[in-house]
Amino acid sequence: MSSLSETRDDVRSTFTEETSEDLVVASFGDMPDPRLREIMNSLVRHLHAFVKEVGLDQREWEQGIQFLTATGQKCDPTRQEFILLSDVLGVSMLVDAITNATEPRATDSTVLGPFHMVDSPARELGSWIGEVGAGEQALIRGRVLSADGTPLPRALVDVWQADEQGFYDVQVPDRVSEGHLRGLFTTGADGVFWFRTVVPAPYPIPTDGPVGDLLEATRRHPYRPAHVHFIAGAEGHRPVTTHIFVEGSPHLDSDAVFGVKESLVKPFVLVDDPRLAQAHGLDGPFRLCEFDLVLEQADSR
Incomplete structure (x- = not known):
């Protein structure tokens, strides 16, 4: 049977709209490169804040993924x-x-x-x-x-x-x-x-x-x-x-x-x-x- 403190830890580790940034940033905690850690932590916090601010839905997320995929597919040795x-x-x-x-x-x-x-x-x-x-x-x-x-x-x-x-x-x-x-x-x-x-x-x-x-x-x-x-x-x-x-x-x-x-x-x-x-x-x-x-x-x- 789980203790009360263990239950609270589980709740804190649940991925929700409120906890998303903290959980992802915490996942980079063992990163040895301090500059990469700084960049990734900031990227995650700004990216999650953007998604929440505009209320990005599933359809819009898929369109964004398709756009980035198409951008990569358009690159070649003479086109970036x-x-x-x-x-x-x-x-x-x-x-x-x-x-x-x-x-x-x-x-x-x-x-x-x-x-x-x-x-x-x-x-x-x-x-x-x-x-x-x-x-x-x-x-x-x-x-x-x-x-x-x-x-x-x-x-x-x-x-x-x-x-x-x-x-x-x-x-x-x-x-x-x-x-x-x-x-x-x-x-x-x-x-x-x-x-x-x-x-x-x-x-x-x-x-x-x-x-x-x-x-x-x-x-x-x-x-x-x-x-x-x-x-x-x-x-x-x-x-x-x-x-x-x-x-x-x-x-x-x-x-x-x-x-x-x-x-x-x-x-x-x-x-x-x-x-x-x-x-x-x-x-x-x-x-x-x-x-x-x-x-x-x-x-x-």
Whole structure:
């Protein structure tokens, strides 16, 4: 026959709406990794609180499971639907803000995005990063600097972008080869980088999967303003993942993934100077964008 105290213990261990969080958190009590325990405990408490707050029923739970399953099934070597989901929910930018709080002189970071899925080909400074001659010509140049203004030689600058129609190479493999509008550059002794490309177009994030269904159901548009992606790194410095956004582009104030920061919006100035164009291997008027990538020193935090 059970004692009264044993009966009370059994009651306390019964899974109910009131006891759910405590019971699941207690199940992680022997977890040896303190950081994992902290994350799991907080996840469980917030998740259970969410379920209780909205009164999630069985049908809605099943729909949620189906949505997450479909999200995983949409992922492949060139498509990361979970990153896309994180992006449109603002989680990617929140993690970026927490992780990359930098000193004020450093270049602002922003999201990686779902299309950094292949290695950028190494290219010489000044190279065309595109492999087909379409779109408005652009010259992008700048320097990689330390936060104190010192140029950083042999810094790596990884670049990728959409084309003039708003597509990345991995989205249109029947039209362009892998590496189109991508490049990996090494700066010279003066920290300078420059390359030739086309002005990218604004584009919708992929909407043919569950994230697109979510945006449609919530009446949100899927568009991103025109931009070029960068990852810059140098010895002794923290790398930065960032974009430059084309000034005047549509959707700068409503980016579907919340990635726009005012400091990253840059003018693409029209240059109609035949001699300057010829000096840079261009055959007519072009757009010029100049900016510096400023890196925080690794030991500055």
